[in-house]
Amino acid sequence: MSGGRSFGARDRLILVLITVVELVVFLDTTVLNVALPSIGADLGLGEAGLGWVTNAYLLAFGGFMLLGGRAADVLGPRRVFAGGLVVFTVASALAGFAETATVLIGARALQGVGAAVLIPAQLALLTAAFTEPGARNRAFGVWSAMGAAGAALGTAVGGPLTDLFGWPSIFLINLPVGVLALAFLRLLPADSARGGSARLDVPGAIAGTAGLLLVGYAIGALGDATTRGAATALLGLGLVLLGCFVFVEKRSPHPLMPLRLFAIRQVSGSAVVNALVGAAHVPAFALLALYLQNTQHYTATESGLAVLPVAVVNIVISRSLIPFALDRLGAWRVLTVGLGLQALAMGWFARLPEHSTYLVDVLPGAVLLGIGLPAAFVGVTAPAVTAVAQADAGIAAGIVNTAQRVGSGLGVTALLLLAELATSSYRSGLTIAFGVAGALAALGAVLTVVLLRTSVVRTEKAVL
Known part of the structure; x- marks a missing residue:
């Protein structure tokens, strides 16, 4: 479909369809953070219950990823993408109109199931739709931007949406995206014929x-x-x-998960490194929010807007620089640079003073993180899904993304505990936690060189 030097109108629409859904899926990991007090007041939920509003989505998202990936290979990625989109959209409506805590938590879990099905199917569709290397690099660059931007945008828009329209709006904004995406499903590559013996x-x-x-x-x-x-x-x-x-x-x-795939270095290496990507960057958003709100006395909305540059910068970098870098340097070098920039960003945040100035002390680290995140996302994903046969692209994507979910959970738990318990000084605890996050990113860069180093195949750059 994308065998030429440039994207046609159909290719552009395919890319918009897949990546906008990607943005919404990752936005929902953080969009409700600042809305939790309102939800608790309306539905009578305490801290434990509010934790489940968040965790129900994250657990289902991580837990069902392997199943979603294999389903895409067995049933066809377009069919599974459609099914996941229906589940995610219906669950978003249920969450938006929920009148009890039980319904809301159940809807959030169902959203997570839909998300777990969507992500591997998206990556399988991208590899099928964009077969020319330069075009594929640009497509993966845009995809990585949407995933990396989603969490930052969720943090930024959750507060204003809640203040202006109430907490149900953070779920209901998914409905027009889901409906429009379903209307344009025919644009996606058709599923190839599956063998009669294929089964889950x-x-x-x-x-x-x-x-x-x-x-x-x-x-x-x-x-x-x-x-x-x-x-x-x-x-x-x-x-x-x-x-x-x-x-x-x-x-x-x-x-469900052919163990032979782990003999492919790009798959096993990407899984290990992606666990470190998650363990380094996901806790950073939580640590930064704690710093801004607890020591600098930002409001929740101000704290969210403070990380907006991360999303803006990574979208710009992904559209302009990353496809060029993938063509000229190869995925493993892009990943190494991305993780190195993340390590620098964490080191910058580790030196945040007790009384900071946003433009001098916070913004430079946010810009470094905004450049490093999409480079890491695309650099760690592309090698795995392009190193396997198309029939295994979904489960390869599931393996790599499951590794990031597990790494994120371990990182958030460990680093927040470290920030709390490392020393008697809250500020010193944050410094140590940011330092450990930087060390994890640096370790990921080293392992990338060891596990994923390959020769660079230069390709013509696709023009979007």
């Missing part, structure tokens, strides 16, 4: 999904002293289930 591995799906859900829940609960004992037990059970999952996959004729 049900035992593997049950063991793998249950194991990931338990591990994801336990990681989040480890941060609370009152739930740490139960969380440790559930973590052990989750790891046992994941062990059972590997046992089942070795013997299944139609495995």
Whole structure:
């Protein structure tokens, strides 16, 4: 479809369709953060219940990713993308009109299932739609921008939406996007004929999904002293289930996650590095919000707007510089630079003073993070999904993105605990936590050179 030097009108529409849905999916990971007090007041939820409004989405998002990836390979990425979009849109409507806490939490979990199905299908569709290397590089660059921008934009727009229209609006804004995307599904590449023997591995799906859900829940609960004992037990059970999952996959004729893929260095290496990408950057947003609100006395909305430059810069960089860099340097070098810039950003934030000036002390780090994030996103994703056959592109995407979700959960729990417990000084705790986040990003850069280093194939740059 994209065999020429430039994108046609159809290619542009395909890219807009896939990446706008991507933006909304990742925006929903953070958009409700500043709306939680309003939700709690309206629905009678305490801190524990409000935590589930957030975690229900994140757990389902991470837990069902492998199943979503394999479903895209077995059933076809366009069909699975459509199904995931319907689930996500309906769940968003349920969340927006929820009148009880139970309905809202259930809707958020259903949103997470839809998101887990959508992301691997999107990546499989991109590899099918953009086959010429230069065009694929530009498409992945735009995709990475939307994913990296989503979390920052969610933080920025959640406050104003809640203040102007009420908390249901943060979910209802998804509806027009979902409806319009469904109306243009025919633009996407048609699913190729699937073999009659292809089927989903049900035992593997049950063991793998249950194991990931338990591990994801336990990681989040480890941060609370009152739930740490139960969380440790559930973590052990989750790891046992994941062990059972590997046992089942070795013997299944139609495995949910073919273990042979881990023999491909681009897949296994990308999974390891992407776990570090998540562990480094996701906690940074939470740590920065804590710093701005608790020590600089920003309001929630001001704190959200303070990270908006991260989204703006990464969109600009992804549209202009990253496709060129992928063509000239290769994905592993782009990833190395991206993680290096993230490490510099964390180091900058680690030196934030007790009394800061935004333009001098905060903005430079935000700009560095805005450049580094999309470079890391596209650099770690592209090698895995392009190194496997098209029939395995969905599960390769699922493996890499599941690794980031697990890394994010571990990073948030560990670094927030570190910020709280490392020293008696709250400010010093944040400094140490940012320093560890920078070290994780630097480790990811080193492992990229060790695990993902390849020769560079120069290609013609596609023109968008």
